[in-house]
Amino acid sequence: MKNRILQFVLLFLILPATGIVAQENYKTVDAKFEYQNEDFYDVKIYAEDELKFKKHPKNIILLIGDGMGVSHVFSGITANKGKLHLQNMKAIGFSKTQSSSHYITDSAAGGTAISSGKKTYNGAIGVDADGNPLETILEIAETNNKATGLVSTSAITHATPASFIAHQPKREMYEEIAADFLNTDINVFIGGGESFFKERKDGRDLTKELEDKNYQVFNKLDDAKNINSGKLAVLTAPEHNAKFSERGEMLQEASDKAIEILAKDKEGFFLMIEGSQIDWGGHQNNTSYVVGEMLDFDKVIGQMLEFAVKDRETLVIVTADHETGGMALMKSDISEGFVKAKYATGGHSGVMVPVFAFGPGANEFMGIYENTALFDKMLKLYRFKK
Template sequence: MRTRLAAFSLALWIGVGSAAPQPARPKNVILLIGDGMGVGALMQFIAAKGDKVLTRFPRGALVLTQPLNEDRWVTDSAAAATAMATGEKTLNGLLSLRPKASGFDTLRTIVEEAEARGKATGIVVTCQVTHATPAAFYAHASRSQEGEIAIQLLDSGLDVVLGGGTSFFLPVGEGEGRREDGRNLLNELRRRGYHVITDTLEFRRAGVPLPVPVIGLFAPVALAPPPERRPTLAQMVAKAIATLRTNPRGFFLMVEGSQIDWAAHSNDAARELEETQDFVAAVEVALDFATADGNTLVIVTADHDTGGLAVTGGDRRNRQVEVRYVGGEHTANPAPFFAFGPGSDRFPGMMANDFIGKVLMEFVRQQ
């Protein structure tokens, strides 16, 4: 590490007076994914609640989300998350695996890469931590194998894991446990040194920074929807950042507003608005940290659009909004993308989702 720093200073020295400046590279990366948060979901939020947070991003873009499947326009969360987590596209349904002539190639994830370089890593979501989007960042499986994904979390090296999903970690007969193999993965995590937190009060009392490594699971499966959600996504993100930032080599944090997608699947616009608000509040926490820190890249994007929501009417004077969905499935509409901080100039106005993963992987490797 010392050699690399010296080489970097030398490059800076030689660079004095020359035309090409060194490209800025972030020390920390925070990737916030609104699952299913298409441009229409954002427009509904902006119309109803205002645009104070998203207008703080100096850069924006559109992301093409097509999976590796040549006969598909529309992605699922597994393929889209894999593209951002590894820089490689895969087939719908697969998590950081890609089919080859026989069997699968294992795609290296940004969490694995960051861990290998001594950086801190974290995942904060409002679904179960074994669900498709978070799982693509640390596991190699089919998205339906949530019991197996929970086992793979044991060896992930993740420093901070916050979300829901105790039932995937406990055996049948213990609480809401649904594991058929009799394993109690929460006890196995404790034996590996994890601080295991399973209720909100304990989370509040655990202080800041949290003891690491830490896993906080606040529901048997997904967290309750807002306004009952405790902790909120923003509360979890605040503690995660305060914890991860103590690593002098920097950190990678993935945050997901997981249930925007679920509300959109059921064409529940009011609930989709509340979920988007919960997500944007977390974006604001990340942005405030990055603004003060100066070495942090914040990216806000979606894995795909869900429902094809559009604002079709309403009254601007009282922020009344009318919306319509085209259906209950994902669509191929490009996903919105916002970037703030060093490295944000690496992203063009239109890109494929695996390009995001490629650039982030490069940033983690260059540190």
Template sequence: MKLKKIVFTLIALGLFSCKTTSVLVKNEPQLKTPKNVILLISDGAGLSQISSTFYFKEGTPNYTQFKNIGLIKTSSSREDVTDSASGATAFSCGIKTYNAAIGVADDSTAVKSIVEIAALNNIKTGVVATSSITHATPASFYAHALNRGLEEEIAMDMTESDLDFFAGGGLNYFTKRKDKKDVLAILKGNQFTINTTGLTDFSSIASNRKMGFLLADEAMPTMEKGRGNFLSAATDLAIQFLSKDNSAFFIMSEGSQIDWGGHANNASYLISEINDFDDAIGTALAFAKKDGNTLVIVTSDHETGGFTLAAKKNKREDGSEYSDYTEIGPTFSTGGHSATLIPVFAYGPGSEEFIGIYENNEIFHKILKVTKWNQ
């Protein structure tokens, strides 16, 4: 009898154990799969640049809408302090590479980008930037070049890319080239409709197969010189164009000139650009909330300028200086980049994956993990 009791007890324990394991597995949180991904990059923006929107922008910044937040380490393969090319290639190709590299590994071999992977899955793709479209960050999503300075070669890569939509500056790299090639004609031969005068409404481009806007010879104008709502409007137009016919899409949209304000140690330039970028975040989130199937990721390739929201320096009647804690006086510690950790904000299906502290190239792998585009 004792032996029978032991056997029954073991069987009962085994059944309970199986049942318990089944319940635990069932209750584990499962990442939802987004249909679309919008990656917004604020070039040169660290936490202080982001914080400035809370002090210098009218209304509540759109950054407040995020609940899932992480941090990335931005160093390149060879340098502690990255540049935009290496930083963007980490996002676009999932690898650490040398500074100035565009879509190539540390050994200079081309690496498949997220745009190329998405296209294999019939995902529509687009890039938007307030720089030239051949500049380091946007270029890293469609081109492969040994050096970011090869912008004429990068423009040629556009003609062979999988992009369906682009908007930014850089017309000269397509039309006023050393080799005299008319790259716009090549793009048009590859089913692109090219507009060099201004953004249009969606209805006027809805029937086009592919769409490109080149709206400045070099970079787009600054916000302080009248660029207006280009970044938000172009991001919205990209969303409408790429999602037509119920297509899934990937968009990279960059606020390029936050970085340039940092390099120039020009606080008003920087702040006007980060405020504009925050508006683009609002555009992306408005679509994502309505759609319900879109993952929005907001991050930066690096911080620029060692920007600090310090207390303003004022002088007393006797000429002595003091820090006035009632007013902010932005300061800078460098004219270059810094190695500070960079925030990552995520909203929508799969956004929980972006919580934590990790390397910048993990952004690429996390996007592929939640979308399953690499399967």
């Protein structure tokens, strides 16, 4: 009888967490230390000092490579025979990532620090260390009549994108995070997580509520290919999107779609694009996964740089929320695109992460500073008053 009671208690405790486990199942170590690239691509080089950028940006595109440390960047450079689009970005700094509660941050606290300019505890989404809501750069941009957007290869309710639009005490509150999207007028969001909008414990269908707010809602990016104006929500997977080798050019196409719509706004825009799964490769100590995601992310960087060069009023920032895996590059070969790595951990590390910038105001991002300074610098360059 005691055993049956114990089994019931354990089942009661486990069942509510199943959704959480499903969202975090990318953290199982699947160590693969070598990667041989077979899909090389050309990189366009810009003479940035010859480009006549405006003094202040009208638009900011913030690209976050989740878990992307210096070794992850150089693994991509190695795999593509010495060249990445990222290398066009000459203004380079470093961000210190510690949270208010831990030396080693998680994506929720790291994302919130970048989005709001305030340190908070691990697991917090858009709230301070005392649980009070924080206004984010996306919300401030919206208040200042700019168009806004989020794109991610994870669920759009996952920690990094959520920290720009939601305000919840725990990152695992995916349904509550999804409901927070209805409290804003974000113009475009594209990513996974459809189940948190439709298959909810409270019975609400948030996709219908989005439609009532004049959003065009789709669950396939291809179905939105003819949409070039208005508000758009594309929920591309029930939970997370597939890895780079299976999802095709989803991130490139989603980023281009977001730009196509946001660039029509005369007041400018703010767009955050996350390459989520660089982090997941680091958690798995899987070099193939890390490098494949890094190259996929760099192709999007190339697209955003091309837009910025033509536009001359767009600042492009590339950074990370933290480093994942303690990745170290071993005896690799740039001439062959071969990468070999080892890892210190299956979790995050506490090292600084790089910050790259290109366009009007790029030099503001040079130096070493706290991750919260990214928010302050964006606010300053937009000339917003909080």
